[in-house]
Amino acid sequence: MATFIFRRLLQAVPVVLGIVLICFVLLKASGDPTHMLVRQGASAEERLMVRERLGLNKPWYSQLGRYLMLDLGRSYRQERPVLDIVLDGAAVTARLALGAMIVAVALGLLSGIFSAYRPHSPIDYACAAGASIGISVPAFFLAMLLILIFSVKLQWLPLPAPEAGKLAYLVIPVLTLGMLSTALIARLTRGCLLEEMTQDYVRTGRAKGLQDLKALTGHAFPNALVPITTVIGNNLAGLLTGAVLTETACALPGLGRMIFEAISQRDHPVIMGGCLFFALIFVAVNLGVDILYALLDPRIRYGHE
């Protein structure tokens, strides 16, 4: 197991380096940020001072090297260390993402199991239609729709707000963010379960008098969990993409919104910090999924040792 984890960690290194490199190249390609930071008609000396203060006069490799040493620096715009800004945003996004994942796994698995229990029944068709719509609705439109229906018309839920002690404020953003993953997990669960149900071991079980539901949940389900786990892990990048749009539509100051604003303000340290932070989270979650994967399927574990 230890070798397995170590190998996975080694494979993650180029991905993190690659993300940092892509960010860095794109930022350098987008031009000198100084002109957006000095006042109109600033003298050449002023510009030089700004460049010096921000470390932009150093050669590119020392600028890049700083990030690889995990020194995130300070924001150009806000007089705060980047780490603080990133952690503030991450606190909001983490709550959303965690909630979205819980909703997606619970609803997705449930709907998949229902569909596979009685394939081609009205419930199955309803779930399939729901999943199709779920992957076709833009997150920001869903957020607006939910706000219109549940906050404005019915007044059941408050408008989404950043300073929310109460869970009610997060219901709409969490549902919005979780919708795509819910739909994907539901589809995949149904497909995997139906495939497992055609396997010999399920037929044997049924021949011995096993009930449909038991065969499904007790026998097919554990085997279908392996691909489902992978998809849940793979969904993470999609979740952060969704977070940018959800946070914009619901006016929440999360990590996605923060990186987006930093990009439009050319606040390079915040962009780099945000991307680096995200890359690390991504790699960590994928590692977690891989370990879970190995625990669920002994073949993977032993195949590597």
Place this chain on the structure above:
Amino acid sequence: MSDAPRAEATVALAAEPAGPWRLAWRRLRRNRAALFALGVLTILTVIALGAPLWAPYDYARQFQGAERVPPGWSGEVRDAANGDMRASRHWLGTDDNGRDTLSRIVYGARVSLLVGILATLVSLVLGVAVGLVAGFHGGWLDAALMRVTDTVYAFPSVLLAVAITAVFDRPSLWVVFLALGLVGWTGIARLVRSQVLTVKTLDYITAARAMGAGSARILVRHVLPNCLGPIVVAGTLALGGNILGEAGLSFLGLGVQEPYPSWGGMLANARQNYQYYWWLAVFPGAAIVITVLAFNLFGDGLRDALDPRARR
């Protein structure tokens, strides 16, 4: 005497097995959801191509005194050009500037479809090229290309697209489809690579190689045609995804610029006031959902038709 060969030919014709594409079309024709989606897509294409014919008004025309009127409103408005009072009717209402929502949605279809198609083409070319080379060559090249793919895949697509648009000074249609295309190829590359890995071990590839065919020829003439089914399916589904992506970028203000309408841009404009005037958000949003849903349903239908093994 001359009848005998003809009769033989007729029998041979009747017994000729249908090709895989014809079989797929037969299966697709039985799929009502996919056919319905195809119908919707045809109508959308016609709407987009003939936008000036269908749109009641120009997309940029502002009706003074008819700002944010509800759907179905009709009444008199002052013409901005000469100050005359004119009767006007707005089936889907108007926006904050008094522009006709229906006309803007009709013109917006052009942006959505065009960006969707161009971005998908970019992704397809890149993804197929990377997948073919990685899968066929194998070894270090495969490892290197797949690491690049993993890295791009790990990025949240909207943020990467936003970063690419930031490199250019001004957002425009060209930047948007390029950004979406450069972000979206990873799935296609992985798919093509896995297809190539199975196909290249088959006997007919060995046979072609034994007959002296070079790598390039084998790739293009023998490997690629046998991966085409999944590529077509992935392309169709990517179309829906790219239309969603364009809407997302436009919603963030990085798409086609005002006054030209895009569905995502209309939703961005609606963000201020939609809580009081629901039609500002609901109609453009519905346009996005219908279009993307149609592409996804058609793509699902294609997959079922092209890969009978995946059918229940």
